[in-house]
Amino acid sequence: MLRTHTCGDLRADHVDQTVTLCGWVDKYRDHGGVVFVDLRDRYGITQVSFKLDNASEIQHQAQELRHEDVIQVTGDVVSRGEGNINPKLATGEIELRARKLTILNKSRTPPFEPNGESLPNEELRLQYRFIDLRRRALQRNLTLRHQICKATRDYFNNLKFLEIETPILGRSTPEGARDYLVPSRVHEGAFYALPQSPQLFKQILMVSGYDRYYQIARCFRDEDLRADRQPEFSQIDVEMAFIELDDMLGVIDGLVAAMVKEVRGEEITLPLPRYTYTEVMEKYGSDKPDLRFGLPIVEVSDLVSESDFGVFKSTVQGGGHVRGLCVKGAAEKYSRRILDNDLKGIVGEYGAKGLAYFKVAGGKLESSIAKFFNDKQQMAIVERMQGEDGDLLLFIADSWKVSCASLAALRNYLGRDLKLYDPKSMLTYWVVDFPLVSWNADEKRWDAEHHMFCSIHPDDVELMKTDPGKVRAQSYDLVCNGYEAASGSIRIHDPAIQQQVFDLLNINAEEAEQRFGFLLQALRYGAPPHGGIALGLDRWVMLFAGSENIRDVIAFPKTQRASDLMLGAPSDVDSQQLKDLHIKLDLQN
Numbered sequence: 001m002l003r004t005h006t007c008g009d010l011r012a013d014h015v016d017q018t019v020t021l022c023g024w025v026d027k028y029r030d031h032g033g034v035v036f037v038d039l040r041d042r043y044g045i046t047q048v049s050f051k052l053d054n055a056s057e058i059q060h061q062a063q064e065l066r067h068e069d070v071i072q073v074t075g076d077v078v079s080r081g082e083g084n085i086n087p088k089l090a091t092g093e094i095e096l097r098a099r100k101l102t103i104l105n106k107s108r109t110p111p112f113e114p115n116g117e118s119l120p121n122e123e124l125r126l127q128y129r130f131i132d133l134r135r136r137a138l139q140r141n142l143t144l145r146h147q148i149c150k151a152t153r154d155y156f157n158n159l160k161f162l163e164i165e166t167p168i169l170g171r172s173t174p175e176g177a178r179d180y181l182v183p184s185r186v187h188e189g190a191f192y193a194l195p196q197s198p199q200l201f202k203q204i205l206m207v208s209g210y211d212r213y214y215q216i217a218r219c220f221r222d223e224d225l226r227a228d229r230q231p232e233f234s235q236i237d238v239e240m241a242f243i244e245l246d247d248m249l250g251v252i253d254g255l256v257a258a259m260v261k262e263v264r265g266e267e268i269t270l271p272l273p274r275y276t277y278t279e280v281m282e283k284y285g286s287d288k289p290d291l292r293f294g295l296p297i298v299e300v301s302d303l304v305s306e307s308d309f310g311v312f313k314s315t316v317q318g319g320g321h322v323r324g325l326c327v328k329g330a331a332e333k334y335s336r337r338i339l340d341n342d343l344k345g346i347v348g349e350y351g352a353k354g355l356a357y358f359k360v361a362g363g364k365l366e367s368s369i370a371k372f373f374n375d376k377q378q379m380a381i382v383e384r385m386q387g388e389d390g391d392l393l394l395f396i397a398d399s400w401k402v403s404c405a406s407l408a409a410l411r412n413y414l415g416r417d418l419k420l421y422d423p424k425s426m427l428t429y430w431v432v433d434f435p436l437v438s439w440n441a442d443e444k445r446w447d448a449e450h451h452m453f454c455s456i457h458p459d460d461v462e463l464m465k466t467d468p469g470k471v472r473a474q475s476y477d478l479v480c481n482g483y484e485a486a487s488g489s490i491r492i493h494d495p496a497i498q499q500q501v502f503d504l505l506n507i508n509a510e511e512a513e514q515r516f517g518f519l520l521q522a523l524r525y526g527a528p529p530h531g532g533i534a535l536g537l538d539r540w541v542m543l544f545a546g547s548e549n550i551r552d553v554i555a556f557p558k559t560q561r562a563s564d565l566m567l568g569a570p571s572d573v574d575s576q577q578l579k580d581l582h583i584k585l586d587l588q589n
Helices: 057-063 122-127 136-160 197-207 247-265 277-285 310-317 337-346 375-383 400-417 495-504 509-523 535-546 577-580
Strands: 018-030 034-041 044-051 069-077 094-105 179-182 190-194 212-220 233-243 274-276 322-329 356-361 364-366 392-398 428-432 437-440 445-450 475-480 483-490 528-534
Touching: 018 044, 018 094, 034 057, 034 069, 044 057, 044 475, 057 094, 122 190, 136 212, 136 247, 136 535, 197 212, 197 233, 197 509, 197 528, 233 535, 247 483, 247 528, 274 277, 277 400, 277 428, 310 322, 322 400, 337 400, 337 475, 364 375, 364 428, 392 400, 392 509, 475 528, 483 535, 495 509, 528 535
Parallel strands: 044 094, 274 428
Antiparallel strands: 018 034, 018 069, 034 044, 069 094, 179 190, 212 233, 233 528, 322 392, 356 364, 356 392, 428 475, 437 445, 475 483, 483 528
16 A cells, blocks of 8 residues: 555554655645645545755655645654644644655646635536545535445345346336437347336336345436436335335335434434325425425415405405415515515416415504405404414415415425524425326326326225226325435236226227336236335435535536536547447438
């Protein structure tokens, strides 16, 4: 080894020892008779001092050092002395007094200092990702990622799960997003597809008798990106046979507890809370609400249907809803300008045509539209909203879908703006009993809410024929801090029931065989009851790291345009490669 210790190892106990360190020059200070260098590796920082002597070779070398040079230093560990201790460094009680310096590699002047006081824009950091990855924050995030992966493997291995890899090159199947396609050189005109998930493979593993499977799987989706989404991502993929819904939720409860214990050293109460889809949609307008704070949605349609306020009255008469939020003590915080512009703009992005608001004072409503509500109606609204003097009441009058989406977004904004929760806290819970299907009004057909392999809730089988929209799936989401952190379901293991769901989705038997013949064939040969789930690994690391950008927890991420700025990918390929793949480009169309 070129070093005896890392830059995070040395303490007061090492004083008087001769050691060798290797690393990058993090900071350089020339104090005349002495040059000080902060030497950095991923383990920490150690201060190195070079005493200048005109006759020594080390003086010339030390004075030539600059940021990001890679060096090897041999010297004596000495105490800094009482007045020179740096409490910000784990190695702050000592320094290395250099006797020998070897410059392993000189660095060009870097486009930015990885641990500088200010960072450049993200595009530059992604272009020079090899420098960006030297930043302490990213090193912490990737170390955290390793911890979570290790805790995951340890947990499942102890429960006799098998880690099994599934193929990357598969076939295109409809799973919601566009596939990444890979042309085949051997099979002219045919394409592989990169997996959006190992869904079908893990179900086949259950049919094959591997009753406890997991995998940290790479997945690919060609979809529009945002700060918490990437075109290629990792998920903790799990499947179990001979189980019921409670079994799966219990196993994942234990995994969450193991991750929290490993990363934060904390114990959490199990089982994790469970809420139905209907409960969270009615109370929070979202199937993944952030429950670190309250601010529930309250329905007042019945109270305002006979008021003189035309917007509320006509909305209710037309089958819509009037729903609102009671923002405690916020009557004076938000001016009319903010209400009419900022807050109205938020709900407008989700289709709401307006935002009605009142201040509570003296047990009644104050607003330019308060005159349209008599005293009895005002008191009923205040009571229903649990309003008190100084509270701000905000209302949306629209369809159920719009009221849910707009009030959920407004609630999230208010939670952040009013600091209603501790940003370092983590609150995890389950949402169960999702609808099996939802009606696609544009295309006049039913769509699978999760996916088409979800088992039907046993109490709702008869509704498949009479009212499919009310059928619940045995599906479940794990939500943490307002993010969908995992999603799964008990699967259909009976091919006849699977075809019944296909029929509802307008997938006839012939088309089903063409798309999913290998899975349907497997189900006909003794498929056990089974279910599974996938946890977004990148998202869990992001949550534990307290970040809002998923690119900060992935070593080599893509931009929001799915580009790798370091590699210059995607890129053109030469004509011979295209010829080998039997592909001609038509860029004009």
